[in-house]
Amino acid sequence: MQRDHRTFQTHRVTNHLFHLPPDLPVPIDDGAASHLRGATLPQIVLPATHGAPVPLHTLHRAVIFFYPRTGVPGFPTGRDWDEIPGARGCTPQSCAFRDMNSEFVALGVSLFACSTQTTTFQQEFSQRNHIPFPILSDADLVLTRQLRLPCFEFAIHDFGGGGPTTLIRRMAWYVESGAIRHVWYPVFPPDKNAEEVFSWLRQSRG
Numbered sequence: 001m002q003r004d005h006r007t008f009q010t011h012r013v014t015n016h017l018f019h020l021p022p023d024l025p026v027p028i029d030d031g032a033a034s035h036l037r038g039a040t041l042p043q044i045v046l047p048a049t050h051g052a053p054v055p056l057h058t059l060h061r062a063v064i065f066f067y068p069r070t071g072v073p074g075f076p077t078g079r080d081w082d083e084i085p086g087a088r089g090c091t092p093q094s095c096a097f098r099d100m101n102s103e104f105v106a107l108g109v110s111l112f113a114c115s116t117q118t119t120t121f122q123q124e125f126s127q128r129n130h131i132p133f134p135i136l137s138d139a140d141l142v143l144t145r146q147l148r149l150p151c152f153e154f155a156i157h158d159f160g161g162g163g164p165t166t167l168i169r170r171m172a173w174y175v176e177s178g179a180i181r182h183v184w185y186p187v188f189p190p191d192k193n194a195e196e197v198f199s200w201l202r203q204s205r206g
Helices: 002-016 090-099 101-106 119-129 142-146 190-204
Strands: 061-066 110-115 135-137 151-153 166-168 171-176 179-184
Touching: 061 090, 061 190, 090 101, 090 110, 090 119, 090 190, 101 110, 101 190, 110 166, 119 135, 171 190, 179 190
Parallel strands: 061 110, 110 135
Antiparallel strands: 061 171, 151 166, 171 179
16 A cells, blocks of 8 residues: 555656646746847857757857756655746746647747756656657756856755756747847746747737
8 A cells, every 4th residue: 555655655756847836936036037138149068968069159040948847756845845836847948848849849949948957867857758858967067157047946856856945937039040039027827928929929920
């Protein structure tokens, strides 16, 4: 019976990662990303879950969406996680982009995700959820510090670990010719971010 109970608990936590509670606090625009639009991407190379490391300044037509952290099956997300505005929803956001990947490709736009979790941690998530695009790791906080990305601190080591306690707030960029042309921040709800970005891209093409 004990084994069955643990299996049920793991299944419940796993399912918890894919669904958004109806009463999540809505993040507000605190201006922490206002300096990013129009910024040139630095000559930073980030490791990726797919293929070779990615030199950010060489990206031409790409969307990079940022998320704080993905959860770990079998681990709780943390009692206070849902109370942080914009924290919950990394798996639904990633899976929504996954499901629309071919539509972005048809527009000639490459997709990337990014978090401060380690590449090893990201690879497990990517394989488990069949993510077709690279996830970039800023576990050393090089990009985070150089571009002063909006962040918050959370004790992730108590909930599966996978990187530093500094987490990037949820946002998305459209990058063209090595510069950030558009920024979505804050992002809410996270599972609608892919649709919002795609609609903007399609409309911007006229």
